[in-house]
């Protein structure tokens with residue numbers, strides 16, 4: 001169980017450059033939440049829709065994280081450099097509690113790999129409200145830099161892979177996570193094929209006629225009388241050796257004889 005949040009509260013509330021941090025963190029966290037659920041990871045998703053300034057936003061996020069049941073707190077941000085630049089700058093993951101530093105390093109590596117970013121690695125930061133205020137082990141992910149043209153281009157092309165990498169890495173922190181049970185397959189009872197019904201009904205009718213031994217015997221005698229087939233078929237019938245197939249075949253011969261006699 002973990003809790004994730006967007007580090008800002010909508011468009012224009014974070015850094016901006018080739019894309020808008022506030023807007024993109026909200027979108028990324030929503031998609032990450034869905035991805036984690038698909039992977040069977042229990043997740044609380046926090047999106048701030050009420051704050052009016054950065055201070056309110058930080059207070060809100062920390063309070064909401066601490067109100068949830070979880071073993072880890074994760075916040076999503078995008079980074080910003082002093083000036084816009086063409087070159088890539090990369091991914092970094094911030095933490096304050098040394099117990100989570102190797103996990104932060106792993107997260108940075110995996111995001112950088114998925115997004116083809118430079119890997120700036122894990123960095124301990126002791127002055128961030130989110131890391132200091134949340135009660136569980138926490139990481140703050142700076143996916144890439146909004147004012148690096150290259151980073152934003154890579155982010156846009158690799159967004160799905162980045163979300164997948166973050167989700168997989170978070171999942172790996174909870175080794176006992178059972179995958180979400182697959183929805184039971186909808187198994188409609190197949191409607192009987194009309195053709196099948198027709199064939200079945202025909203078979204039953206013919207069998208009923210064949211089982212009326214007296215009527216069959218009279219019919220065979222008649223067939224012999226008109227010369228449709230040999231008397232040995234009646235002998236076979238009397239010995240119990242006439243099959244249903246024989247009977248149908250003899251009936252066909254009898255029918256043909258009748259027609260040719262007309």
Ligand SMILES: [Zn+2]
Pocket residue numbers: 007008014015021077078
């Ligand atoms: Zn930020």
